[in-house]
Amino acid sequence: MAAPLAALAACSGSGHPDVGDSAPPVGQLRKTVVPTQYGIELSIDPSKDRFSGKVVIDITLKEAQDAIWLHGKDLKVSEVYLTDAESHRTDATYEERQASGVALVTLTKAAPAGSAQLHFAYSAPFNTAADALFKVERDGNYYAATQFEPIAARQVFPGFDEPGYKVPFDISVIARKGDIVVATTPEASTKDLADGSVLHVFARTRPLPTYLIALAVGPYDVVDFGMIPANSVRDRGVPLRGIAAKGHGHEMNYALKNTAGLLTALENYFGTPYPYEKLDLIAVPESFGGAMENVGAITYDEYLMLMDEKSPLDQRRAYATVHAHEMSHMWFGDWVTPAWWNDIWLNESFASWMENKVASAYWPEGEFDRETLRGALGAMINDSLASARQIREPIDNNDRIASAFDDITYQKGGGVIAMLEHYVGEEQFQAGVRLHMKRHADGTATTEDFIASVAKGSDRPEVEAAFRSFIEQPGLPLVSAKLDCAAGEKPRLELRQTRYAPLGSSIKPDVGEWKIPFCLAYVAGGTRTRSCTLLAGKEQSITLEAAACPTLVHPNADGTGYYRFALDEPGWQHLIAGATKLSPAEALVFADSLDAAFRAGAVSARTYVSGMAALVNHKAWDVAAAATGYLEEVMRIIDPQELGPVEQAFRKIAAPRYARLGGASDSASQLLRKRLQRFLVVVAKEQAMRKPLARQAARAVGLNGLPDPSAVPASERETIFTVGVQDLGEPFFDLLLKQMIDSQNPEFRNSAIGALARVEDPALARKLEAAALAGSFKGTEMLGVLIRQMNRPATTEQTYAWLKENDQAIIKMIPESFRSNIFPTFGAAFCTDARADEWEKYVRSHAAELPGYERDLAQTIESIHLCAGLKQASAADLHAALSDY
Numbered sequence: 001m002a003a004p005l006a007a008l009a010a011c012s013g014s015g016h017p018d019v020g021d022s023a024p025p026v027g028q029l030r031k032t033v034v035p036t037q038y039g040i041e042l043s044i045d046p047s048k049d050r051f052s053g054k055v056v057i058d059i060t061l062k063e064a065q066d067a068i069w070l071h072g073k074d075l076k077v078s079e080v081y082l083t084d085a086e087s088h089r090t091d092a093t094y095e096e097r098q099a100s101g102v103a104l105v106t107l108t109k110a111a112p113a114g115s116a117q118l119h120f121a122y123s124a125p126f127n128t129a130a131d132a133l134f135k136v137e138r139d140g141n142y143y144a145a146t147q148f149e150p151i152a153a154r155q156v157f158p159g160f161d162e163p164g165y166k167v168p169f170d171i172s173v174i175a176r177k178g179d180i181v182v183a184t185t186p187e188a189s190t191k192d193l194a195d196g197s198v199l200h201v202f203a204r205t206r207p208l209p210t211y212l213i214a215l216a217v218g219p220y221d222v223v224d225f226g227m228i229p230a231n232s233v234r235d236r237g238v239p240l241r242g243i244a245a246k247g248h249g250h251e252m253n254y255a256l257k258n259t260a261g262l263l264t265a266l267e268n269y270f271g272t273p274y275p276y277e278k279l280d281l282i283a284v285p286e287s288f289g290g291a292m293e294n295v296g297a298i299t300y301d302e303y304l305m306l307m308d309e310k311s312p313l314d315q316r317r318a319y320a321t322v323h324a325h326e327m328s329h330m331w332f333g334d335w336v337t338p339a340w341w342n343d344i345w346l347n348e349s350f351a352s353w354m355e356n357k358v359a360s361a362y363w364p365e366g367e368f369d370r371e372t373l374r375g376a377l378g379a380m381i382n383d384s385l386a387s388a389r390q391i392r393e394p395i396d397n398n399d400r401i402a403s404a405f406d407d408i409t410y411q412k413g414g415g416v417i418a419m420l421e422h423y424v425g426e427e428q429f430q431a432g433v434r435l436h437m438k439r440h441a442d443g444t445a446t447t448e449d450f451i452a453s454v455a456k457g458s459d460r461p462e463v464e465a466a467f468r469s470f471i472e473q474p475g476l477p478l479v480s481a482k483l484d485c486a487a488g489e490k491p492r493l494e495l496r497q498t499r500y501a502p503l504g505s506s507i508k509p510d511v512g513e514w515k516i517p518f519c520l521a522y523v524a525g526g527t528r529t530r531s532c533t534l535l536a537g538k539e540q541s542i543t544l545e546a547a548a549c550p551t552l553v554h555p556n557a558d559g560t561g562y563y564r565f566a567l568d569e570p571g572w573q574h575l576i577a578g579a580t581k582l583s584p585a586e587a588l589v590f591a592d593s594l595d596a597a598f599r600a601g602a603v604s605a606r607t608y609v610s611g612m613a614a615l616v617n618h619k620a621w622d623v624a625a626a627a628t629g630y631l632e633e634v635m636r637i638i639d640p641q642e643l644g645p646v647e648q649a650f651r652k653i654a655a656p657r658y659a660r661l662g663g664a665s666d667s668a669s670q671l672l673r674k675r676l677q678r679f680l681v682v683v684a685k686e687q688a689m690r691k692p693l694a695r696q697a698a699r700a701v702g703l704n705g706l707p708d709p710s711a712v713p714a715s716e717r718e719t720i721f722t723v724g725v726q727d728l729g730e731p732f733f734d735l736l737l738k739q740m741i742d743s744q745n746p747e748f749r750n751s752a753i754g755a756l757a758r759v760e761d762p763a764l765a766r767k768l769e770a771a772a773l774a775g776s777f778k779g780t781e782m783l784g785v786l787i788r789q790m791n792r793p794a795t796t797e798q799t800y801a802w803l804k805e806n807d808q809a810i811i812k813m814i815p816e817s818f819r820s821n822i823f824p825t826f827g828a829a830f831c832t833d834a835r836a837d838e839w840e841k842y843v844r845s846h847a848a849e850l851p852g853y854e855r856d857l858a859q860t861i862e863s864i865h866l867c868a869g870l871k872q873a874s875a876a877d878l879h880a881a882l883s884d885y
C-alpha cells in the first residue's frame with residue numbers, strides 16, 4: 001500500500017502556491033492553522049468494501065494561507081472547499097503528498113487570518129488488517145470497529161491528527177437499520193432516513209485528540225449493565241454497557257461486574273471522578289492486538305473480555321490488569337493528554353505502573369505485587385543493547401511514531417516511575433499526580449510538566465535530576481559492589497556505576513552516569529539492615545553500621561531500583577546460599593543480575609547454574625518461574641543436537657519444585673504449576689509426564705471418539721495440546737487445527753494456536769503455513785504462530801524459507817500500525833553472525849513496505865550478534881556445568 005503513495009509524493013509539486021511548494025511536514029504540522037472543532041458524519045455499512053464521510057472542521061488561521069497542510073490517507077476526496085466567517089466559499093483541491101498521510105489542501109485564493117471552516121466529502125476503503133476503521137465477518141454478520149492510535153484516524157477522516165490538538169467532536173453515523181452504533185459519547189438521537197438506513201447522532205464530546213475517537217457499527221449484542229453507582233469521589237452514576245458480537249453479550253458479565261471496583265480504585269487514587277459521561281466496553285470480534293483507551297468506548301480483544309469466574313486464572317488476571325490500564329488512561333492520557341508522541345512513554349509507563357497498583361488494590365489475591373518489577377526486568381533485555389533508545393526521544397517523523405510503543409516505553413518507564421514513587425514516598429507521589437491532573441485537566445501536558453507536578457506535590461525538588469538521568473539517556477546502570485572488611489575498621493561497601501554491557505557489546509561502559517535512588521540490604525551478626533541514598537557520581541563508598549563483616553549484601557533492597565548489580569565471586573556465593581530467604585522482589589532482581597553477569601562473561605557457568613537452581617526453590621511463584629525462564633532462554637546457545645544432558649539437568653532442577661506444589665489451589669500455586677509443567681514437559685521433555693498428557697489431549701479433541709473438553713483443565717490446555725501436536729502426529733494435528741478454526745472462544749483459540757505453533761514435523765508445519773496464508777488465523781493471531789515457528793530450532797529454517805517466499809502476503813496480514821516494528825524482529829531467532837548479515841540485507845530489501853523499520857532491525861541484528869558471541873564464549877562451559885549438575 002505504501003509504494004504507490006510514495007510515488008505520488010515524489011512527483012508532486014508543479015504550480016503549487018507558497019506552502020505547497022515547500023516540503024510536506026513529515027513530523028508535526030505547522031501551527032499556522034489549528035482546528036477548533038470537528039463535525040463528522042460517516043456512512044458505515046460493514047458489508048460493503050468502502051465507507052463515506054462528510055467532515056466540517058472549524059479552524060483558526062493564524063495568518064493568511066493559500067494552502068493548508070493536514071492529515072488524510074487513502075481518502076478519495078470528491079469535494080473540498082473552505083468557507084470564511086461570512087460563509088463565503090473558496091474552492092480547493094486535495095492531494096495526498098506523503099505516504100504516512102500528509103495531505104495538502106490548496107485554495108483557489110488565499111484565505112485571510114481568522115476563523116474559517118474546511119469542508120470535505122470523500123470515501124475510503126475499510127481496513128481489513130485490524131487497523132483504522134476495519135471490518136470483520138463473523139457467522140455471516142459484518143461488523144466494523146476502529147483502532148486509531150497512533151495515526152490511523154487519518155484513514156477515516158481528514159484532520160489534524162496529532163495528540164496536541166484537543167477539540168470537541170460532533171459525530172453522527174448513518175448505518176443499516178438494525179445495526180448498533182457505539183461512539184465516544186451517548187447517542188443523542190436517531191432518525192430513520194428515506195433509503196431505509198438510520199442516522200445516529202451523538203452528543204458533543206469534550207475536547208479530544210483524534211486518536212481517542214472510537215466507533216463500532218454492526219449487529220452487536222448490547223448488555224446494559226445499569227449505572228456504576230456514585231461513591232465518595234463521584235456524585236453521579238456512570239452508565240456501563242458491554243458490546244460484543246451477536247450471541248456473545250452474556251459472556252461479558254464477568255468483565256462488567258468487576259468494572260465498578262476497578263474504576264472506584266482509580267477514582268480513589270486520582271481523587272477525581274471518572275471524567276466522561278458513559279463507559280462502554282467493546283469486545284471486538286477480531287484480535288487487533290490488545291486494547292485501546294478510546295474515550296468512553298474502550299476496545300478489547302475478545303480474550304480480555306469474554307470469560308467467567310471459572311476461566312483460567314491467567315486470563316482473568318490479564319483482564320484485571322489490561323482493564324485497569326485502559327481505564328487509568330481515562331485520566332492519564334485522555335483527560336490529560338501527551339502534547340506530542342515523544343511523551344507517549346509517560347502515558348504508557350504511567351498506565352503500566354498504575355494497572356498493577358489498581359489490580360492489587362481490587363484483587364489482593366491476584367498476585368500482581370511484582371508485575372511492574374518483572375516488566376522492568378524484561379525491558380532491561382532491550383535496554384542492554386548499544387542500540388537501545390532513551391525513554392524520551394524526539395520524534396520528528398510520522399514513520400517513527402509507531403516505534404515509540406515498545407518495552408522501553410511501557411516497562412522501563414513503569415519501573416522508573418515505581419523507583420521514583422518509592423524514593424519520594426507513596427503519598428507524596430500521589431499528591432504530585434493529583435496536582436498534575438488538576439493543572440492540566442482536559443488539556444495536554446509534557447514530561448516537564450509531570451516532573452514539575454511530582455516535584456511540587458511531593459516537595460522533593462531533587463527528584464527532577466534523578467528522573468531526567470533515567471529518561472534522557474539510553475541504557476541501564478550497573479552498580480558494582482565490593483565489600484571491604486579491613487581489620488579494626490567498620491565494613492565498607494565500595495560502589496561504582498557503569499553502563500551495563502554484555503559480552504561483545506559496543507557499549508562503552510564508562511559513558512553515562514545516573515542519579516540512582518539506591519537501597520542496600522545487608523546481614524551482619526544475624527541482623528538485617530537496610531539503608532538508602534541517592535547515588536551520584538561514578539564511585540561512592542558507604543560505611544556500614546555493622547560490628548562484624550556482613551555475611552550477605554544485596555545491593556538492590558526490595559528490588560525498587562532500575563539498575564543491575566555486580567558482585568565479586570564471594571558476594572555471589574553469599575547471595576546464592578541465602579537465595580531462598582530473600583524477599584521475592586530481591587530474589588527477582590538477583591536472578592536478573594546473575595543472568596546479566598553471565599551474559600557479560602563476569603560469572604562462571606557453574607555459579608550461574610547453581611544460582612538459578614537455588615532460585616527455582618524460592619517460595620515465590622514468580623521467582624521460580626523467572627529462574628526457569630532464564631535457563632530456557634540461555635539454552636539457545638547450545639546446539640540442538642547436544643540438548644540431551646541440558647534437558648536432563650533442567651528436569652533435575654525443576655521436578656522437585658513441581659512435585660512440592662502437589663494439589664495446592666491458591667493463586668500462586670496455580671500460576672507456578674502451569675509454568676513448571678510447561679518447562680518440564682515442553683522444554684525439558686520429561687517423557688514420564690508426556691505420555692499421560694498425550695492421552696488427555698487425545699480425549700479432549702476426540703481423537704478416538706467423541707471430544708471431551710473436560711479431559712483437560714483450561715489452564716493446562718496449551719501445554720497438553722502441545723504434547724498432542726508433537727507426539728500424536730497428523731490425525732491429532734488436523735483435528736485440533738479444525739477445532740481451532742471452528743471455535744469462537746478466544747481462550748480456546750489462544751491455547752490451541754499456542755500448541756499448533758509448536759509443531760515440529762516438517763509436513764505438519766507446512767499445513768500450518770498453508771492455514772496461515774488461507775486466513776485461518778484472525779488479526780494478530782498469525783504473528784504468534786510465525787514467531788514460535790521461527791524460534792523453535794526444529795522449524796526455524798523451514799519457516800524462514802516460507803517467510804521469504806510469501807513475505808508480501810505476510811506483511812499485508814500484519815496491522816499497519818506495527819508492521820514495521822514487528823517484521824524485523826522475526827529474525828531474532830537466529831544466533832550466528834552470518835545469519836545476522838543475511839537477515840539485515842533481507843529486511844532492508846523490503847524497506848519500502850516497512851517505513852520506520854530501522855531501529856527494530858538494528859536491535860534485532862545486535863541481539864543476533866550478542867547471541868553468537870555468547871555462544872562462542874560460553875556454550876561449552878554452560879553445557880559442561882549443566883551436564884555435571
Ligand SMILES: [Zn+2]
Binds near residue numbers: 293
Ligand atoms: Zn496504554
